[in-house]
Structure formats: C-alpha cells, structure tokens
Amino acid sequence: MTHKPRQKVPGMSRELTSLYLENQAIPVVLEQFQAKPKFGTKAERWVWRGFRSSARGDDLALHHWAKANEQYTDYYYARFNAKTNPYQYTDEEYEKCIESLDKGWSRIETDYLLHMCRLFDLRFIIIHDRYYSHIDCPSSGIEPNRTLEDLKGRYYAIGRALTQYRAGEDSRDPEDVPLQTTNKLADDLALLRFDKDKELERKKYLEALFHRTKEEIEEEELLTAEARRIEANERRLVHEREVLLHVSDLVRKSASPSRSVAPSVRSEQGNLSPTFGDPTFGTEIHTVKPAVVEIEAADIGTIVVPQRDARLGPGVFLRSDKLHPIPKNKLDAVKQFMSQLALNSPNTIWPRPVMATPAVCDRFDSLQSIIIPLLDFKKTADKLETEVQVLRARKRMLVNDIGEGKAEELLNRLPSVDTTSGGSSTRHQRKSSNTSSRRKSRDSVS
Amino acid sequence: MKSGKRMKGVVISKPIMYGNIATELLSRKTDHTHRWTVFLRGPNGQDISYFIHKVEFKLHETFVNNNRAFKSPPYEVTETGWGEFEIITKIYFPPASGEKPISLYHMLKLYPPDAPGQSWPKGKPVNNFFYDELIFSEPTEDFFGMLTKDAGGPEIPLKASGNQVFSLESEVAECKRLETAVVQVTGKNDEYKERVRTAEAEIAILRRDIAALESAL
Numbered sequence: 048m049t050h051k052p053r054q055k056v057p058g059m060s061r062e063l064t065s066l067y068l069e070n071q072a073i074p075v076v077l078e079q080f081q082a083k084p085k086f087g088t089k090a091e092r093w094v095w096r097g098f099r100s101s102a103r104g105d106d107l108a109l110h111h112w113a114k115a116n117e118q119y120t121d122y123y124y125a126r127f128n129a130k131t132n133p134y135q136y137t138d139e140e141y142e143k144c145i146e147s148l149d150k151g152w153s154r155i156e157t158d159y160l161l162h163m164c165r166l167f168d169l170r171f172i173i174i175h176d177r178y179y180s181h182i183d184c185p186s187s188g189i190e191p192n193r194t195l196e197d198l199k200g201r202y203y204a205i206g207r208a209l210t211q212y213r214a215g216e217d218s219r220d221p222e223d224v225p226l227q228t229t230n231k232l233a234d235d236l237a238l239l240r241f242d243k244d245k246e247l248e249r250k251k252y253l254e255a256l257f258h259r260t261k262e263e264i265e266e267e268e269l270l271t272a273e274a275r276r277i278e279a280n281e282r283r284l285v286h287e288r289e290v291l292l293h294v295s296d297l298v299r300k301s302a303s304p305s306r307s308v309a310p311s312v313r314s315e316q317g318n319l320s321p322t323f324g325d326p327t328f329g330t331e332i333h334t335v336k337p338a339v340v341e342i343e344a345a346d347i348g349t350i351v352v353p354q355r356d357a358r359l360g361p362g363v364f365l366r367s368d369k370l371h372p373i374p375k376n377k378l379d380a381v382k383q384f385m386s387q388l389a390l391n392s393p394n395t396i397w398p399r400p401v402m403a404t405p406a407v408c409d410r411f412d413s414l415q416s417i418i419i420p421l422l423d424f425k426k427t428a429d430k431l432e433t434e435v436q437v438l439r440a441r442k443r444m445l446v447n448d449i450g451e452g453k454a455e456e457l458l459n460r461l462p463s464v465d466t467t468s469g470g471s472s473t474r475h476q477r478k479s480s481n482t483s484s485r486r487k488s489r490d491s492v493s
Numbered sequence: 494m495k496s497g498k499r500m501k502g503v504v505i506s507k508p509i510m511y512g513n514i515a516t517e518l519l520s521r522k523t524d525h526t527h528r529w530t531v532f533l534r535g536p537n538g539q540d541i542s543y544f545i546h547k548v549e550f551k552l553h554e555t556f557v558n559n560n561r562a563f564k565s566p567p568y569e570v571t572e573t574g575w576g577e578f579e580i581i582t583k584i585y586f587p588p589a590s591g592e593k594p595i596s597l598y599h600m601l602k603l604y605p606p607d608a609p610g611q612s613w614p615k616g617k618p619v620n621n622f623f624y625d626e627l628i629f630s631e632p633t634e635d636f637f638g639m640l641t642k643d644a645g646g647p648e649i650p651l652k653a654s655g656n657q658v659f660s661l662e663s664e665v666a667e668c669k670r671l672e673t674a675v676v677q678v679t680g681k682n683d684e685y686k687e688r689v690r691t692a693e694a695e696i697a698i699l700r701r702d703i704a705a706l707e708s709a710l
Contacts, residue, residue, distance in 0.1 A: 294500070294634070335664060335665050335668040342502045342504075350502075350503065352502075352504045353504070353506075356504040356506065356628055356630065357502075357504070359504065359628065359630040359631075360630060360631070361499050361630055361631035362592065362593070362630055362631075363586065363592045363593070363595050363627055363628065363629055363630075364595075364627075364628040364630065365595060365597065365625055365626070365627065365628070366506065366625055366626040366627075366628055367625050369628070388670075388674050388677075389670075390667075390670060390671060390674055392623070393606065394599070394600055394602055394621060395599075396598075400667060400671070401624070401663075401667055402624045402659050402663055402664050402667050403624055403625050403626060404508070404624075404626065404649075404664050405506070405626075406664065406668055407664060407667050407668055407671065410668055410671035410672060410675065411671060413675055414671055414674055414675050414678065417675065417678050417679060417682060418678055420682065421678055421681055421682050421685065424682060424685035424686055424689060425685055427685075427689050428685050428688040428689045428692065431689060431692035431693060431696060432688070432692050434692070434696055435692050435695050435696055435699065438696060438699035438700065438703060439699060441699075441703055442699055442702055442703050442706065445703060445706040445707060446706065449706060449709055453709070454706060454709075457705055457706065457709055458702055458705065458706075461701065461702070461705055
C-alpha cells in the first residue's frame, strides 16, 4: 500500500512537509511473477542399475541410480581400496634366510604373523590386539605374551632379510650393477630399520612427557631458556677470543710509530696540565694529553683511546664536527666571545679551535660549556640591574612626593624583607645582618 | 687472512691539513686579481695517500671543470681568480674500507684580514690553513692494516716551520690558552653570579619599600 504524499500546506516548506511520517512516499517492492527458468537441453535419463566392485572379494551386485548413457568399467571408488603388500616368502627363502634370524619364532607363528599383517594392512596395533584372540590363531607353536615391539621387530627383520636375499639373488657382477639399483637397495633397507630397544625407550619417554606435572613443565622451560642464553653467549665469547688472538698477531707485526695507535701512556682522566717527557739532549718535550679511556678493542686487546672517540660507532668522522653542539640561538654569541678571547679559528662558520687535536678539543668543549651559562648570567645580571635602576628611580619619586621625613619614618617601621623567596634562578640564603646593613645604607641615601 | 669485518672499539685518527694560499697577481692581464692554490696534505708534509683513494675539489661553477679530482698526491688545485667562494673538499677512501666519502668545507680566502693600522706588504701570500683529524672508528680489518702502515715519520711536527703551522708545540700553546680562558671564564661566572644575587636582593627590598610608600600616598 503506497501513501500518496500530502498536498502542499501553505506556509510549510517542502522539506519540512516531507519530514512528517505520514507525508513520506514509502518505496515498496511489489511481488513480481517469476517464470520457471528455461534450459536449452532436454532432461537426462537416469536408470536404476546394478554394479560390481573390484574392491570386493565376492560377486555381490549392488544397485544405484546412474545416468543412462554413462559407462563405468569398474566401480568408481574401487580405486581407493589401497592395499598393502606384506612380504611373502617361499619355503626355500624361509629356510635360507629367515629361519636363522630368531630362534624364538616358529614357522607357524611367522606364517600367522604375516597372515595377520596381510589381513589388517600392517596395522600393528590391531594385529597386536587381536593376536591371541583371532580365529586364525594357531593353537600350538605360538609364544605367549608377544609385545607390539616383538611383532614389529620380527616383521622388519624378515623384511630386511628378504630384501637383502632377493637382491643378492641378482646374478650380475657387483660392478655391473647400476648405481641406481644399489642405491635403491640401500634406501629400502633404511626404511626397514627397527630397533626394539629404541622403540621401547621412545614410548617410555613419550609417556613421561605426557604425564609431566605443571611444575616440571615450568622447570623445563626455565632450563631451556637458560641453556639457550648460555649457548648464545658462548658463541660470542669463543668468537671474540679467536679474533683477539688473530689480531694480536696483526698488531705485533705492524708495529706502527704513528701517534694515533698509542696516543698516550697514562690513562688518566682529564689531565689538564702539560706533562713532561724525558728530557733528551737538554730539551724538554712538552706534550698535552687528552682525556683517555682504556678500551677492550676487538682484535687488538686493550688500547688507549681518547675518551671523546669512544662509542662513536662505525664510520669516518671529522674531529671538528664532533665538538659538543651549541644551540643555534647561542651560536653567534659564543663565537663572538671566543673571538674576543682570540681562541676561535678565524674564517669558520661555527666556533672551532685552531688545531683540533683530542686534547685541544677536550679543553675547547669545557670552555664552551662554561661560556654558555656565563652568557646567561650576564644577560640576567644586566636585566636585573636595569630593573634595580628603574625601581630606585621610582622610589626616589615617591619619597619626593611624600616628603623625606615621613618616608623615613614609614620605612623604618617595616619588618626586614625575606629575600630568600624572591629571585629567579639563584637560591641563596641571605643572612639577616646583610639586610640590616642594607637598610642603614638606604637610610643614608634617603 | 684479513676480512672486511669491522673491529669493534678500535679508533684511529689521522691528522690532516687543508686550506689555501693566495698571492696577489702583480701583472693584471685579465680581471683576475689573485693566484691561489687549494690543497689537502699532512701537517708534517708526510704521505697521506696510503689511506686516501681520491680527493675531489669542487670549485665555483664559473671555473671550467669545477670538479677537480686527484687519485695521487699532491692534492692541489692552482687557479687564478678574483672571488672568494666555498670550496668543498671530498675525500674518498679505498674501497676496501667500505667507508663513505667525507666532505670538508672552507672558504677560499684571497684578501688579507683587516688589521687596522697595518698594511699588508705587497706580494705576501695570504695563508688560510685548517687543521683537522679524520677519526676512523671501527675500521674494517683490511683498512686497519692500511691505516697502521708506517707513515714515514711523525704525523705532526714538533715545531712549526714554514708552511707547517700546526705542530705539537702549537697544540700545547693552544691548550694553555684554552685552560687560561677556562679559569678566566669561571672567574667571570662567579662574578656575574654574585652580581645577580645582589641585584635580586636589592630588587626585593626596593619593591617592598615602593609598595609601602605607595600605600601612604
């Protein structure tokens, strides 16, 4: 049922009218007649047909619906009837190779075992389960209490012996036999490996694994993690040891007079004062030493390296690039300051020393690091001192307005000022004696 | 059997010297005013090619072939001109090192520095030298072998002489100057700190006084 939208109401906009529920035009899908789909072809003819299957051992003919024109040679699903083929030996073969394998097994029992294997498709669990209760079980000549492993072991032993024997029956000269055949023999034998004891062990372990308690599991996890950690470390240690030995040779061979490999003898930190070497020929050789660190370098052993060079990471660097960076806004000020002290290298964009050796750079860095707070202090000092001037002027004005005598009276009555709470960055305790001395000086001014 | 593996913790530094020398041209055939040589060498004039594969000097684009490359020393470019510009010296290391090239930047300086009251004698060359050190951090084993080869003499001369202006002596002198400066600046620091303190104290007092006086108006 569709609703016709209401006619226009004067005074109401179209949109507003459409908002009312009863005014809305509701779209509805009408039922449409759907005709039966037409197919181009005629219908197939199916017949109730009987069939036989090669997978069955008998001649039973079952029936099913099948297409009239279709022909099957065999039941379609007979192909899935997989069968295993356990070994079959002749009496001759038995006498020749199998009989000598295990005295505990009689001919009868062996035959019975193989019969069961054939019957149950080598499913040893089933074979073992029904071993003594099967209808074909021989009444005599069979050992009691055969375990699953016993049965398996016997079967694989037979397999191995037979395979070996049958290969040995090959009358060709061993050298003429193609490699493929010998390899195949090896593979086949490999497949027939069965170790009874190992099997028992394995099953025992599986049982134990299955029945672990919660604590045991946790303990095991901890141990494995520990073991992994130790192994990883061990690998690293062994490698380092090797590399160390290897390159201690290298260094010994390449005894270098270059200054860089052995920059200083003493490994002291921040040695600022010049040290004297051996006075040779009457001249004193002054040298300066940078702050150095002893490092366990891979391959060389312990070497002495300037502290500023340690932990740089791989690569090539320029020493003047490795000075402590200064914030951009302070760059100019620092440079100017340095130039005033005549310590900055001329013609450079940013402050750097004239001769950038590690010792010089150490001192340059420490200088830079105290110049920056100095500049800050300077700025603050200037700022505060101008403020002092301003305040002093204001006070003078007020004193003039009020009158000197009255002002003095007023001020003397005021309590001493706690100057510890005020102030920007410095936190210092002021002694009261200083305050009073200040007051006295102020009185003399006013 | 050396491998290309990096040797952790090993640091080797090699001092180098670079910059330019400029002399005024006395006969002006063109509008070029100076002949200058830009160079890269060892501070003691020693061989540095055993760890350098190639040096490229990049000049101003108004020069023909402004990328001048040298695979063997002397690493120098001599030209004439009138302008001062930035020169980029790019040092390439042997491929066995696996290191990226490193660039040095400096201005070509032709004109003598402003020295009021002094005139620069005609014909005296203007020297613009820079000292720096190439820090090879964690070099590969192959490169380490190259770097530790005998350089043939001390890398930095004991005393300055001629154009070898950077010496162990000058290092000591600079260190001394820096140390003095550190002491000076520390002293100044304390001085300023004191000034700040006193100013702050005075401001507190003045503020209080002003407040009192204002209330009495």
